[in-house]
Amino acid sequence: MEKFFQKNTKSNFKQLIQKHSYYFKAMHISEGILSPAVLIGGAAFAAAGVAIGLKNLEQKEIPTVGILSAAFFVASLIHVPAGPVSAHLILNGLVGLILGWKAFPAILVGLALQALLFQFGGMTTLGVNTLNMALPAVICYHIFKNGLKAGMGKHTVIICAFATGFFSVLLSGIMVGLSLYLTGEAFLPAAKLVVAAHLPVMFIEGILTTTCILFLKKVRPEILEGDHVS
Amino acid sequence: MFEELTNGDSFIHGLDPRGKLIVVFLFSIVVAAADRFQVLLGSLTLGLLIVLTAKVPARKLIKRLIPVNMLILFLWLFLPFTFGGEPLFFMGPLAVTREGVFYATRISIKSNAMMLMLIALVASTPIFFMGHAMHQLKIPNKIVHLFFFTYRYIHAIYREYLRLKNSIKIRGFIPKTDLHTYKTFAYMVGMLLVRSFDRAHRVHNAMLCRGFKGDLYSLKKFSFKTNDVVSIIFMMAMIVIMGVMEWA
Secondary structure (H helix, E strand, O other), rough: OOOOOOOOOHHHHHHHHHHHOOOOOOOOOOOOOHHHHHHHHHHHHHHHHHHHHHHHHHHHHHHHHHHHHHHHHHHHOOOOEEEOOEEEEOOOHHHHHHHHHHHHHHHHHHOOOOOOOHOOOOOHHHHHHHHHHHHHHHHHHHHHHHHOOOOOHHHHHHHHHHHHHHHHHHHHHHHHHHHHHHHHHHHHHHHHHHHHHHHHHHHHHHHOOOOOOOHHHHHHHHHHOOOOOO | OOHHHHOOOOOOOOOOOOOOOOOOHHHHHHHHOOOHHHHHHHHHHHHHHHHHHOOOOHHHHHHHHHHHHHHHHHHHHHHHHHHOOOOEEEEEOEEHHHHHHHHHHHHHHHHHHHHHHHHHHHHHHHHHHHHHHHHOOOOOOHHHHHHHHHHHHHHHHHHHHHHHHHHHEEEOOOOOHHHHHHHHHHHHHHHHHHHHHHHHHHHHHHHHOOOOOOOOOOOOOOOHHHHHHHHHHHHHHHHHHHHHHHOO
């Protein structure tokens, strides 16, 4: 019985982190791989995105955005079965739908903590990794947010939510592949494989985002209204 | 989690977090841009030296290096074959090029050198000190606040997640590759967000009641001591030497 139910203690958190340290995370590009040009370009665009996000972020929203960012951090540790292997959730589409431009600072902080706690990614790749995850989220937010507004038909909501989950992962995968490809043409096969590895994840993320959005619309619609002031 | 190591006591643990952050940052930049083998081997040696000085237990260090090297290993499957250059030897129809092997070796050294430095930093500095150091290094206030809140709530929300996980287990849920599983996970994530959202409201109200005005205070005062000055000068000299060796 003890084994069946996990105790909610801090030692579980340690176990979890040790366990997950072994998984290969395709979404994070490690240190030392990308060329300086790609790193600088990524950092510059990420800085611009973060600046826009911070402009939209009011002081009193910080506790809410921080806690949501922590929730996404934990959600990204959840592994779901995908056929014979298991995939970890990315959920950047959902982050984008809930936070809009604020996804940039939220993802930056989440990735910084992942680098510090698990050493996934590091200081020089922080910019590129933030850009690769946050930009697709923001793009999808701007394209699909109108479909989620109150009063929209259920089918519109389902299509838009699915598309957000699907395309944000697709774009992220393409951007990770592109970062590798721009570093050197020798990376092309590896980059292609990275994009291909994201294909099954896209469908899972699409389904998850749709169900989650429908759930949130029913239970706590104000989370989706972009108003995070307590 | 890595904070368990921060209880350790070494020369590096006692240094000012601001200095450590800056040094690791500059080191990472120089190593990321470096290409020559001498420089890279030098950086790897320096990284090892620092990790040894920080007294990081060997087993934990190796565990930490595994995820990075998984990606490197993945790249080793491709780079020796796809990088143009003179063939070293043939594996069936594929030529392994000299340049490709060199390139992959360089990447491996770079990655590990940078990771060693990062691990030394993380192992010797509690995350909260890191936040305060970031604040004093003039990283925007909002980012530092976000960093504190996120870090603080990862633990709380992870426990919430375990509770939800137990409750779906009690109801006999077994994860499979089907729609039901994904929907269940989606509801779990949704519930996690709803609870986190409510908690955020309670926390923020409680903070307002206690007079929160947007300032976070550190009980620990940072100050540069002789040790800090000496080690910063040493590390800067090392970084400059690496730079000169690379570009001069």
